[in-house]
Amino acid sequence: MPRTVAVVRLLIALLLAYVSACSHAQDYPVRPLRLLTLFAAGSQSDLAARFAAQKLSEQLGQTVVVESKGGAGGLLAIRDVLRSQPVGYSLLFGQPGLVGNLHAFKDPQYRLEDFVVTGVMGVTFYALIVNAPASVRNVPEFVAYARANPGKLNYGSIGPSTGSTILAERFKQAAGIDIVMVPFKGGDPVSQALLAGDIHAYFATLNVARTRMRSPQIRGLAVTAEQRSQILPDLPTFRELGYPNVVLSSWTGVFAPAVAPAAIIQRLKEAMARVSASPETKAQLLKQEIEPWSGTLEQFSAYIKAEGDAIGADFKRLNIPVLD
DSSP: OHHHHHHHHHHHHHHHHHHHHHHHHHHOOSSOEEEEESSOTTSHHHHHHHHHHHHHHHHHTSOEEEEEOOSGGGHHHHHHHHHOSSTTSEEEEEOTHHHHHHHHBSOOSOOGGGEEEEEEEEEEEEEEEEOOOTTOOSHHHHHHHHHHSTTTOEEEESOTTSHHHHHHHHHHHHHTOOOEEEEOSSHHHHHHHHHHTSSSEEEEEHHHHHHHTTSTTOEEEEEOSSSOOSSSTTSOBTTTTTOTTOOOEEEEEEEEETTSOHHHHHHHHHHHHHHHHSHHHHHHHHHTTOBOOOSOHHHHHHHHHHHHHHHHHHHHHTTOOOBO
């Protein structure tokens, strides 16, 4: 009999907890939310996150505060979101580092399944921009110079798990060249170093590349998209230059911890769907050469998993060091 009573009490407690969670989810959100980014304040991703936060705030009727938490390739922000309480009030402005970190670190302390995508902002690509010797005007000349001067050229990296670093390592292997990685804490410091001539090359997202190419000493060489960019139409793709593996996208989306109540996740998905579908959001994305995502959230989840698997293969194939 005592055992039966204990079981009944446990079931009642679980039921009350479930009812409480459902009630909490229905009222969601009752307090401001946090939207954490992987990189430093003032970066391109930080600016995009602030636009997303503003629009999400309008939909939810609550303030959404952006927190730029750079460090360890974005691990600090990722872990913060997973550990924060109450669940559902800290969200992640996710980018490729979310899947790249799973392979860049021996123990990232999370799995991709720990997150659920609640909305997609869009997808863009990269361009190789350089501040190199005057004789380097295109990719073949860059490769020829690098081969003739092994170890003399270098490239900027904002973390081993980022798309810009993965692309540089893919390019090095495909072209058979030796260029040295120089680490930085964010995209803006990399761009400043490139402008000053402290580094020679950087794979920047298309909008950043276009901005930097306004300086006469910065030249664009090629893009990582499947086809030429509308805003940088004179730049060939790496694919058409004979480097089919130097292709990678940069995407942005809003993620919640997978353990959040289903009602909260659904509320976020509905709000983000309205944000993504608004003409203002689409105009803002296209202005930055970011393509709005036209598929479903399930298709996006499969897309980023596939890119993550490809990055994982890169770490093994290219012998990229894994961090502790």
